[in-house]
Amino acid sequence: MMAMHRLRRNAIKLEGERSSALDLARGRLVLISAFFGLVYLVFAIRAFDLAVIQAFEMPYESEAVDVVEVEERTETRELSVVAKGRADIYDRNGELLATTLKTSSLYADTHLISDPEKTARELVEIFPKLSYGKVLHKLQSGRRFEWIERNIHPEKIDQVLRIGEPGLDFKESYRRFYPQGESTVHLVGYGDIDAQGLAGIERSFNNYLNEGRELHLTVDVRLQHILRRELESSIRKFEAKAGAGVIMDVTTGEVLAGVSLPDFDPHDPGHAEKDEIFNMLTLGVYELGSVFKIFSTAAFFENKDVPMSVTFDASEPIKVGRHTIRDYHAENRVLSAPEVFMHSSNIGSALMGQAVGTEKLRAFYKDLGLLDPVDFEVREVATPLVPQPWREINTLTASYGHGVSTTPLHLVTGVSSIVNGGYAVKPKLVLDETVSKTSTDVRVVSAETAQRIRQLLRLVVTEGTGSKAEVKGYRVGGKTGTAEKIVNGKYDNKKKISSFIGVFPMDAPKYAVYIMVDEPKGQKDTWGYATGGWVAAPAVARVISSMAAVLGIPPAPEGSAPNHFGDSLRQFVSAKEGGR
Amino acid sequence: MKVLKPRTFIVFAFAALSGALLLYTSQNVQDAQSRLEGYERSIESEKEKIRLLRAEWASLNRPERLERLANEFLDVLPPAPDQMVDRDAANFEIQPAVEFEVERDFEPVLQPVSAGGEVKSHAAPPAPKTKPPAPSREFREQEKKESKDFNKLIGEIGGQP
Structure with a gap:
């Protein structure tokens, strides 16, 4: 009894100690399990978040092509x-x-296409250009990536989706x-x-x-359209092979329009013909003919201190070695400098070139950039064909545009550099507002020579071979050029390059318009002529008159001073030879 | 049984609360992010649409096309050189000023004087007496042949697979 009592008392005592230890342990257990519970809860929430909440937000991504054709x-x-x-x-x-x-x-x-035949049939229905056989072949190839059709129209995307074939996808x-x-x-x-x-x-x-x-x-799409339209109509009218045209701002060298025909659809260069891809403006080198007389005449007046009344004996062809230089519009008499220019006398220009001398003429052409590839933003440019070595005969022929082949762009740039007052310009295609509008300060001819050339160019239109380029009130000046093409090493008088370089307004030149037509054929209403004056000059006139309307350039009123620009040269033109 | 001391309880409660808050915030952020992505996507697609429309506009405004349309539907031609005058140089006759009396004591009116009485607002413009000319068959054929309308152009971009 006593022992029992003691035992109990001990037990109670023991219980007291133990209970506090147990309490502690239990508390820790709860703590730990609460901790684990919390961790599980976090996991559960995260799992719920990933599996349910985010699952709805994640867009479905096709992984079909992940491993296939990774490189491509x-x-x-x-x-x-x-x-x-x-x-x-x-x-x-x-x-x-x-x-x-x-x-x-x-x-x-x-791999995902269950019924290739049906799918192929439906695809061909949507894309009539595809052939059933080819499509079926592709669908049965077993490859995991097979192009069906590129660049499809938005409407057709819907139609393809409506097939409901999971194997068809878009990129x-x-x-x-x-x-x-x-x-x-x-x-x-x-x-x-x-x-x-x-x-x-x-x-x-x-x-x-x-x-x-x-x-x-620097291009203006309106002018581009006008130039292309007129060039195209000239090519069509004269059944020509090709043609090129440029409109340039003579003060800055900015190309406002540039056309080379035939051309092609830039969206489909793969199907373009060779002659369509060929850019005549920058890649075509041609003997451009009499338009070069602008340069030789400028060189002449720049190097020789002579008055306009200076004369040249064009009564007989010049013979140099085995070459004979003749006139196309032969006058067979002594001509004054303005007459040489307006009648486009090869003899007269050759004599001018001779007077300047080989070295100086060549240096002058070089200054104008006619002997080097043109420095242009379009990189496909041709190198001019220059005689090697350059003999005296080359100087004579180069004076009227034979023996030296350049691109049309060379010519327009060279003419711009003279008529703008004598400052060398470079052709520009990228508009750069930061560059000042005035051209470079490199002079190629003096202001006086520039003024003389302006007057001469005007004379060609008022009195000479370029009369069809006249647009009333716009003081057009210019120069015709008709060059025979070289076929098998010989000049072929049936195949011509007819061109006209027009500049206006001549008293203060702003725009140069050049049109060149390759192999035009004479027509009934041009009396069989296919020269620059008949083919290109009227086209240039049409371009200028349309251009004036688009750009809002008013004509000089009748009888005003600008309209009489260049009239002073008439005194050097013999009366009986007036007109064309 | 003192399982949890009040302080511990508070700590746990606080932890749980901040946990919940964190979850809530992160959900919000995710939500906002996905909305943002949505906006970005739609901005991108709007931009793409604008590009497409601008391209279409440019394509419809090709000078060549406008010229054809103008020739067909308008009775006007580009001005010929002799129809233009230099505004600054032209000597326009200046009309002599006409003196006229102005009635000083008029009631301010809130309607156009010329309307006189009741103003017919929103009156429909008079119907044109003649119908606008329908495109000639020639034109339609030409249009079909030459006019690459934009959709066709888009369709034409690019080569074959």
Whole structure:
């Protein structure tokens, strides 16, 4: 009993100690389990979050092509990123010339296609250009990535989705789009399937555009259209092979329009013919003929201190070695300098060239940039063909534009450099507002010579071979050029290059308009003539009159002083030989 | 049984609360992020649409196309050189000023004087007496042949697979 009591008391005592230890342990257990419970709770919430909440927000991503054709995919993706950011090209007035648009291309993961025949049939219905056999072949190829059709129209995307075939999917890509189409293709250029430039500005400014920087060109799409329209109509009328034209701001060298026909659709350069892709403006080198007399005459007056009344004996052809230089519009008499120019006398110009001398004439041509590739923003430029070695006969022929072949752009630039008052200009295609509007300060001819050439150019239109270029009130001046083409090493008098360089207004030149037509054929209403005066001069007149309307250039009122610019030269023109 | 001391309880409660708050915030952030992505996507697609529309606008405004449309539908031609005068140089006759009396005590009227009496607001413009000319068949054929409308142009971009 006693022992029992003691035991109990001990137990109670023991219980007291133990209970506090137990309490402690239990408390810790609760703590730990609460901790684990909390961790589980966190896990559960996170799992719920991932599996339920985020599952609805995550867009479904097709992973079908992940492992397949990784290389192709990453490559096109990189290019696509570049193409996406490729900047737009505008004309000088902010009209869009080139932009990048998103297009979708259709591909198939053939593993996922359950019924290739049915799918192929439906696809051919949507894309009539595809052939059933080819599509079926692709769908049965077993490959996980197979292009079906590139750059499909947004409407067709819906139709393809309606097939409901999970194996058909789209890949977005970016393509260049040229709203002006053919019109500007030889300046703006075009790109490949990944929008990387292959020609023109697209090529020479490829990286610049890829960096997302916009370009403004000096081109005016309205003038471009006018020039192209008139050139095209001349080519059609005279059944010519090709043609080229330029409108240049003579004070800055800015190319306001540049056309080379035939041209092609920049969206589909793959199907363009060789002669369509060929850019006559910068790549075509031609003996441009009498338009070169502007240069030799300028060289003559620049180097010789002579009055306008100086005369040249053009009564007989010049014979140098086995060459004979004749006149096309033969006058067979002694001609004054203005007469040489307005009648486009080869003999007279050759004599001028002879008077200047080989070294000086050559140096002068070099100063005008006629002997070097033209420095232009379009990189596809040709090197002029220059006689090697340059003998005296070459000096004579070069004076009237034979024996030296240059691009049309060379010619317009050279003429601009003279008529603008004598400051050398370079052709420009990219509009740069930071460069001052005045041209470089490199003089190629004195102001006096420039003024004389202006008067002579005006005389050609009022009295000479270029009379069809006259637009009343606009004081057009210019020079015709009719050159025979060399076929198999010989001049072929059936195949001509007929051109006209027009400048207006002649008393204060602002614009040069050049039109060149390759192999025109004489027509009934031109009395069989296909010379520069008949083919190109009227086209230049039409361009100038349309241009004036677009640019809002008012004509000089009748009887006003500017309209009589160059009249003073008439005193050197013999009366009986007036008119054309 | 002292399982939890009040202080511990408070700590736990606080931890749980901040945990919940954190979850809530992170959910909000995710939500906002996905909304942001949505906005960005839609901005991108709007931008793409704008590009497309600008390209279409440029394509529809090709001088060649405008010229064709103007020739067909407008009875006007570009001004010929002899129809233009230099505004600064032209000697326009200046009409002599005519003196006329102004009635001084008039009631301010809140309607056009010329309307006289009731102003017919929102009156429909008079219907043109003649219908605008329908495009000639020739034109439509020409249009079909030459006019690459924008959709066709878009369709034409690019080559074959």
